Amino acid sequence: MNGRVQGLAVWAAALAVARWLPGALWKPLPPPPFPWEALVPSGLAVGLLTLLALVLARAWGPAATRSTLLRLWEAVPDPLWGVAILALRPASWGPPGVGAWTAALLVATLPGEVRWLAQALPAEHPFPAAWGRALSAPWRSGALRRLAPDWLAARLPLWLTATLVLERLLNVRGLGSDWAARVEVRDRDGLSLWVLALAGLWLLASPRGRSAR
Amino acid sequence: MRRLRTLLGLCLLLALPGPAEAQSPVPRVVEESFQRDPGPLDFIRGEGLEQFILQALAGDALVGLDVQGRPVPRLATSWTIHGHALRFRLRKDARFTDGRPVRPEDAAWTLRAIQATREASPTKRAILANVTVSLAGGDVVLDGPKPAARLLVELARVPVAREGAPGVGSGPFAPARKGTTWTLAARDHFLQPRIAGFRFRLLADDLGVLEALQKGWLHVGVPPARRDLRPPPGLHEVHQAMHAQAVLWSRRKGVLPWMARWREDAFPQGFLGGRVRPSRGLWPETLGHPPMRPTAPLGARPARLEVHYPALDDMVQKALMALRARAARDGVEIEPRPVETALFYAQLGERRFETACTVVLFDPHPWAVLDYVEPEAPMNLTGWTHPRLPTWLARLETPEAPAWRELQEAWAADPGALPLLDLTSLTWVDDRLEVQPSPLGLYFTTPGPCGWRWLR
Numbered sequence: 001m002n003g004r005v006q007g008l009a010v011w012a013a014a015l016a017v018a019r020w021l022p023g024a025l026w027k028p029l030p031p032p033p034f035p036w037e038a039l040v041p042s043g044l045a046v047g048l049l050t051l052l053a054l055v056l057a058r059a060w061g062p063a064a065t066r067s068t069l070l071r072l073w074e075a076v077p078d079p080l081w082g083v084a085i086l087a088l089r090p091a092s093w094g095p096p097g098v099g100a101w102t103a104a105l106l107v108a109t110l111p112g113e114v115r116w117l118a119q120a121l122p123a124e125h126p127f128p129a130a131w132g133r134a135l136s137a138p139w140r141s142g143a144l145r146r147l148a149p150d151w152l153a154a155r156l157p158l159w160l161t162a163t164l165v166l167e168r169l170l171n172v173r174g175l176g177s178d179w180a181a182r183v184e185v186r187d188r189d190g191l192s193l194w195v196l197a198l199a200g201l202w203l204l205a206s207p208r209g210r211s212a213r
Numbered sequence: 214m215r216r217l218r219t220l221l222g223l224c225l226l227l228a229l230p231g232p233a234e235a236q237s238p239v240p241r242v243v244e245e246s247f248q249r250d251p252g253p254l255d256f257i258r259g260e261g262l263e264q265f266i267l268q269a270l271a272g273d274a275l276v277g278l279d280v281q282g283r284p285v286p287r288l289a290t291s292w293t294i295h296g297h298a299l300r301f302r303l304r305k306d307a308r309f310t311d312g313r314p315v316r317p318e319d320a321a322w323t324l325r326a327i328q329a330t331r332e333a334s335p336t337k338r339a340i341l342a343n344v345t346v347s348l349a350g351g352d353v354v355l356d357g358p359k360p361a362a363r364l365l366v367e368l369a370r371v372p373v374a375r376e377g378a379p380g381v382g383s384g385p386f387a388p389a390r391k392g393t394t395w396t397l398a399a400r401d402h403f404l405q406p407r408i409a410g411f412r413f414r415l416l417a418d419d420l421g422v423l424e425a426l427q428k429g430w431l432h433v434g435v436p437p438a439r440r441d442l443r444p445p446p447g448l449h450e451v452h453q454a455m456h457a458q459a460v461l462w463s464r465r466k467g468v469l470p471w472m473a474r475w476r477e478d479a480f481p482q483g484f485l486g487g488r489v490r491p492s493r494g495l496w497p498e499t500l501g502h503p504p505m506r507p508t509a510p511l512g513a514r515p516a517r518l519e520v521h522y523p524a525l526d527d528m529v530q531k532a533l534m535a536l537r538a539r540a541a542r543d544g545v546e547i548e549p550r551p552v553e554t555a556l557f558y559a560q561l562g563e564r565r566f567e568t569a570c571t572v573v574l575f576d577p578h579p580w581a582v583l584d585y586v587e588p589e590a591p592m593n594l595t596g597w598t599h600p601r602l603p604t605w606l607a608r609l610e611t612p613e614a615p616a617w618r619e620l621q622e623a624w625a626a627d628p629g630a631l632p633l634l635d636l637t638s639l640t641w642v643d644d645r646l647e648v649q650p651s652p653l654g655l656y657f658t659t660p661g662p663c664g665w666r667w668l669r
Contacts, residue, residue, distance in 0.1 A: 023555030024562060026591065027335045029261045032250040037392050083420065091428040095414065168418035171425075173250060173393040177417065181249065186555050 004206065011199035018191035021183070031187035038174040041098045045105050046159050052110060054148065057117035058140055064118035070111055078108040082169035101172040105163055113155065120147050153206035157198040240667070241409035243646065244432045246416035246425065247395070254388055256374035257326050260334040265370070269656045270397050270411065271310070272372025272382030275301050275320060275353065276365060277659025280651035282577045284365050285659050288315060288373055288383070289353075292365070298356040299365060300349070306403055309375045310387045320353045321346050322376040340367040359580075360610045366578040369657075385663050386410055404663035408646075411662070432643040433655070438528060440486045448641040453650045456499050456575040458492055458632040459532055461520070462561075462594045463568040467512030469631045471545070472536070474511065476633050479539035485528060488639050492632035495625060496582045497575055499635070499652050501612055505625045517546045521560065521569045524551035529570055532633050561594055569594075572636065577653050579612045585630055586620065597629030644668075 057064065064070050081104045089096055121143050128136040164176035182190040251263035256272055259265075277287035289301035307315040324346045327333045344357035344364065355364060375381040385406045386397035395413040399406040416422050419437040426434045427445045436442055444450055463469055480491045494504035518540075522529045533549035540547045552560065560566045573592065575581040584592040586602060599605075601619070608616035640655065642648055645668050651658045 022559060023553065024559045025555055026558045026561070027260060030252055030255075030258055030332070032252055035393075086421065086424045089428075091430070095425060095430045165418075169421045171393070171414055171416050171421060173415050177250075184554070 004203075007202060007206065008199070011195065011202065015192060015195045015199075018195045019188055021186060021188055021191065023186055025185060029185045031185055031190050032178065032181045034190075035173045035175065035178050038172070038178075041102065041172075042160060042163075042175050045102045046156070048102070049106055049109060049113065049159065050148075050152070052106065053113040053117060054144055056110065056114045057121070058137075058144055060114065060118060061136075061140055062118055062121045062124055064114055070115060073111040074115065076108075079165045079169065081108045082166045086169060096170045098172055101163075101166055101170045101174070104166045104170060108166065109159065113151075116155070117144065117147060117151060120151070149205055153202050156201050156205055160198070160201075240432065240643075240645075242396070243408055243411045243662075243665070244430060245411055245413045246422055246431055246434055247413050248417055250393075250415060251395070253390075254380045254382070256323060256372050256382060257330055257333050257337075257379040260336060266413075266656045267388060267395065267397075268372050268382065269384070270386040270662060271384040271388045272374070273307060273315075273384050274369050274372045275303075276369050277661075278366065278369045278577060278653060278657070280649055280653075280658050282366070282651075282653065284369065287369075287659055288320065294361045294365075297358065297361050297364075298354060299361050299368075301353045301355075302351075303353065304403065307383050308401075309381050309383045310400065311375070311378075311381055313375060315373065315383045316376075317348050317351055317353045319376045320373045321348055323373045323379075324355070324371065326374075326379065327371070337371050340364075340371060362611055363578060363580045367576060369659075370576075402663070404660045406663040407666040408662070426641050432646055433640060433648070435638070435640055438485050438488055438639075440483065442486065444641045447644055449644055451640045451642050451648065451650050451655075452487075453638040453640070453654065454499050454652050455636045455638050455654070456497055456577055456581070456652055457636040458497055458573055458575075459489070459529055459570060459634040459636070460573045460592075461568065461570045461631045461633055462566070462629070463631075464564070464595055465515070465518075465567050468515060468518060468568060469628055470507055470509045470511050471514065471540075471543075472631050472633075473507045475536055475539040475543070476631070479535045480532070480634065481535070484535065485531060486639070488637050489528070489532075489634040490637070492635050495628050495630075495632065496585075496621070497632070497635065500575060500577070500579050500581060502579060502582065502617075502621070505621050507628050507631070508622075508625045509627055514543065515545055517548065518568055519548045519550055521550050521552050521557060521566050523554040523557045523571055525554070526551075526572065528634075528636075529572060533570060536633065564594060564596075566594075570633065577657075579617070580609065583609075586624065593629060595629040597624075597627075599623045 060067065085100050085104050086096060089100065121140065124136055124139070128139045160175050161179045162176060163174055164180050167174040167177045179194055182194065247263045249261070249263055251261065251267050252259060254267050254271055256268060259268060273288045275287060275289040276284045276292070279285045288303055288307055290304045292299055292301045303315065303317055303320065309315060324341055327337045328341050344355050347354045357364065372382055372384065385399060385402040385404045387400045389396050389398070393415040396410060398410040399408060416425060422431070422434050423436050425431045426436060426448060429447065461469070461472055476491055494502065495507065496502035496505065498504055520533055522533060530549060530551065533547065537547040537549065557569070557571070561569060583606070584590040586593060586597055587606065588598065601623070605616045605620045608614055638654065646665060647668055648655055648665050649658065649661065656662060
């Protein structure tokens with residue numbers, strides 16, 4: 001329960017910042033319209049990311065944290081994936097859109113999420129690794145099932161808002177661009193709604209009765 | 214048989230694809246990009262560059278401006294000036310995109326709605342401040358404190374909407390939005406557009422615009438400001454002198470004369486890829502003002518100066534770094550300090566700064582500089598005033614009025630602001646597209662985009 005109270009206090013502080021954000025524009029601009037059309041692609045992208053991260057974490061296990069491949073994959077800065085997709089796309093295909101953005105988002109964020117999950121998994125040596133794969137696989141699945149809500153609660157707001165650079169590069173008006181545009185034009189009402197929505201998602205994703213476990 | 218083979222060979226030759234130039238058909242629609250979402254088309258509340266581009270394409274103001282910035286007929290076929298009053302006669306053949314004819318009542322409604330709506334565009338509200346709007350004998354009559362010549366030019370920025378429908382205009386292109394793409398299709402209009410239309414996509418990132426230009430996904434676009442960047446084959450550069458400057462204000466006495474001295478040799482040849490040139494005078498020469506030199510004597514040399522500027526404004530940052538290097542030769546340390554854009558403008562508005570620098574885009578007429586000198590004007594950030602100011606302001610009826618000279622001399626003796634750089638816009642345009650460059654930009658003149666055409 002303590003964790004939930006602390007979390008709500010953080011969200012309340014975020015709401016206060018959004019409400020009383022200082023600054024003004026020389027000539028005030030009206031807030032941008034909310035990109036409703038981006039909700040479904042963002043939801044699908046986040047769903048796909050969740051699924052792939054869990055599958056990879058289950059297959060790789062805690063050993064992923066020591067993997068050179070994962071380290072190399074993580075070392076590439078996120079915008080570089082966007083630039084690479086943009087540069088490699090044949091001119092005749094026309095400008096990229098949501099598909100290219102989803103691909104860039106997945107390839108950029110997957111290694112970090114796999115590492116997050118792998119580091120949070122309990123150690124498997126000597127047991128259950130000694131009992132063989134038949135027993136260690138269900139052990140890992142169970143651990144991931146308990147871990148997933150915490151992981152989603154911690155990372156969901158980040159995924160929904162941190163895609164700004166890829167959106168800018170790949171010509172996609174998404175949730176990250178919307179958030180940034182509202183900060184830029186000081187749309188305090190819109191930002192407050194954003195914080196409330198993210199707090200709601202956090203509440204939905206965060207596990208109940210954490211203290212009882 | 215030989216003749217048959219020759220004939221077959223000739224047929225085969227004709228069937229082969231020709232050179233690449235002949236293969237690529239002339240596009241119908243001009244592909245363009247917006248840096249930010251313009252929001253819904255709204256002739257009353259809409260504000261910002263992207264929204265004004267949409268309005269210029271989808272709407273008609275009473276008057277337009279030609280490439281030299283002179284007023285020309287648009288919705289109004291003619292106008293008369295009586296003192297400060299302007300009387301407009303509207304054309305009969307103008308129609309809104311929904312097919313209804315444009316009436317004088319629509320023009321009057323639009324202007325009054327801008328005046329009465331608190332959330333209306335600040336730019337348009339400033340243009341129409343204290344202006345009375347009336348209808349007389351089928352004409353639209355405007356009267357107010359501003360010189361009629363000034364109001365006439367400013368009205369080119371106020372397109373007319375249909376009464377009760379702020380999103381419906383009568384312009385040469387009919388707008389439609391789908392996702393992040395705006396399309397504007399040419400329609401039957403008195404300016405007779407010669408291209409089929411525009412497609413604007415949202416491309417917020419400079420790098421994204423550059424990639425799109427290089428891959429042929431855009432026909433018109435502004436490349437990033439890099440010194441050695443050249444347009445790829447198929448595109449050419451279009452330079453347009455703009456009514457824009459990077460301007461410096463200082464609330465500390467004696468700073469601007471030193472800055473005026475340093476700006477003379479602070480900026481190397483080809484600085485910022487030729488998009489700028491060092492300002493010579495105090496007010497923009499593109500607006501018709503003579504190059505004035507500050508006549509205030511150099512005072513005590515400041516030891517250190519902190520200059521605030523909007524964060525992420527690369528051009529201002531580079532200009533300040535060049536100025537810093539020059540000032541260092543005189544033993545003065547300039548410390549450029551980036552401030553988040555909205556916080557920066559809040560500081561300017563509340564006069565909480567010592568020295569500040571930002572880019573200013575002037576309205577396209579000589580009176581635009583009065584924002585520096587009029588009390589409470591948005592660019593009078595240092596409280597500049599003069600005992601004879603009210604007399605001069607009352608006598609600035611025309612751009613040639615002698616009072617301008619007296620005002621310029623007073624300003625040069627104690628300037629409230631100093632321009633560092635005059636800005637030039639650099640745009641890459643498809644070789645097959647003929648456009649009409651102007652200090653107002655590509656979209657804000659009449660006929661403007663209606664005069665563009667694809668070259669065959």
